[in-house]
Amino acid sequence: ETGVTQTPRHLVMGMTNKKSLKCEQHLGHNAMYWYKQSAKKPLELMFVYNFKEQTENNSVPSRFSPECPNSSHLFLHLHTLQPEDSALYLCASSRPGLAGNEQFFGPGTRLTVL
């Protein structure tokens, strides 16, 4: 257990569906991240939030919409996805300002878009 939880663990959706991924961290961190992990590819950073403010959006398509209501919770809203969006979506949290402050990851949501 890393202190970061994600739900659901698995999700299958059609291209016209709307769904949301949820992430919660119990570590008192103030930064949260969404990553996409595809097979044999590096982790792709999607969004970064610091103290609930979005500070990074790495050219992610608008069909992915993040929401961070507080420092402990992070959502990723999905709509009209494409089959190539099928991947493992990882949430992470960290506490900037400390040297060597690693990111703590959740177990991920395995997303399949049909």
Next chain:
Amino acid sequence: GQNIDQPTEMTATEGAIVQINCTYQTSGFNGLFWYQQHAGEAPTFLSYNVLDGLEEKGRFSSFLSRSKGYSYLLLKELQMKDSASYLCAVRVSPPDSNYQLIWGAGTKLIIKP
């Protein structure tokens, strides 16, 4: 551009030693991380290097040479549970900011009895 290279897959024998290399070319450098990821699980932190040299932590050691853009993870006395992917990541922004990590694609390590 930003680039991190690691071997795609390695195989080693239980009880042996294995070295996983990572080379990087990035626009900035504020430390290098190694993470372990078992199949279907979250990546977990193994080590952090910001200065040149070797950091030892039990069976695992990590080495950094900033002038060469090179790091390695050394795993000793290999156990079957060490079968996992090992991810190398470089932090390219300052420590007091939300930091961007540039990730390698990971090295899948297979341990054989």
